[in-house]
Amino acid sequence: MTALGSDPAPEPADGSWTGAARRLLERRLPLNHLLPSRQPFFVGSWVYVFGVVAITALIWVVGSGVVLAFFGPGWWHVSSIGRFVNSIHFWAVQLLFFFVVLHLWGQYFMASWRDGRAKTWLVGVVVFVAALVTGFTGYISQQNLDAQWIAINAKDGINATGAGAFFNVLDFGQMYGIHVMLLPIIVTTLVVLHVLQVRLRGVVRPIEEPAVAAGRKPPEAGA
Amino acid sequence: MDAPATYVQFxxxxxxxxxxxxxxxxxxxxxxxxxxxxxxxRVIDPDDDDRPR
Structure with missing residues (x-):
């Protein structure tokens, strides 16, 4: 049962996975849900802005990170423009985590896992953990005293978990490779999946006003 | 900037x-x-959230 208003004519199943995938996407994620021009009235709150700001910060992180990866440590520590781009990367990460945590608080207090959104919540948790590991590998990829200090202090903890054999925080090449290639792909892919999941189910309705939220009673003007 | 940070304890x-x-x-x-x-x-169409479940 969908509320699309213009469901496409039923198409006979031809047994191909591409056709099945297309029909699934057309049914579950039509363009008017993927790129909506209107939102439910309860989305009119600054709390819903935190996630968008976090994604904006992520775009700045990835963009500045691409520039840093091209020119390398000899550039980001020495030249003035390199230090500037390095600072953009650093402060964008601070903004990212600042607003990711605010987004987490907002979604936690409105119990956003309700109404079939548990997978959306879980993917968000995995994104958060992956972002933490990305931040950690970034800190120890700086090629400065901070990086050495953090790596030296972290190695015993990592070794205590048993992961030190394949996650050596003292190995700059390994940490840098993971930081600039593996983890950014994981984080950005999961963020895209997270946004698609939100568009699939829509924004969770408020807890305190189920009648208004369900659309049975129109809210007061300006509410 | 390079000085150690001050710590507080509760x-x-x-x-x-x-x-x-x-x-x-x-x-x-x-x-x-x-x-x-x-x-x-603005008050927006509440039907916009009527999605498949």
Whole structure:
């Protein structure tokens, strides 16, 4: 049962996975849900802005990170423009985590896992953990005293978990490779999946006003 | 800038002042987000959230 208003004519199943995938996407994620021009009235709150700001910060992180990866440590520590781009990367990460945590608080207090959104919540948790590991590998990829200090202090903890054999925080090449290639792909892919999941189910309705939220009673003007 | 950060202690909790300021700032921004009116907020079609479940 969908509320699309213009469901496409039923198409006979031809047994191909591409056709099945297309029909699934057309049914579950039509363009008017993927790129909506209107939102439910309860989305009119600054709390819903935190996630968008976090994604904006992520775009700045990835963009500045691409520039840093091209020119390398000899550039980001020495030249003035390199230090500037390095600072953009650093402060964008601070903004990212600042607003990711605010987004987490907002979604936690409105119990956003309700109404079939548990997978959306879980993917968000995995994104958060992956972002933490990305931040950690970034800190120890700086090629400065901070990086050495953090790596030296972290190695015993990592070794205590048993992961030190394949996650050596003292190995700059390994940490840098993971930081600039593996983890950014994981984080950005999961963020895209997270946004698609939100568009699939829509924004969770408020807890305190189920009648208004369900659309049975129109809210007061300006509410 | 290169000086060590000052730390504060509450019972078993030890935290640097910069980290404490960030956390306080997050709480302040969160409360402001709850209380501040959202600009250009209009009543929007509630049917927009009628999605397949």
């Amino acid at each position: 019972a078993f909790i030890v935290i640097s002042v910069p980290n404490l300021l960030v956390i306080v700032g997050m709480v302040v921004v969160f409360i402001l987000a709850l209380l501040a009116p959202f600009p250009g907020h």
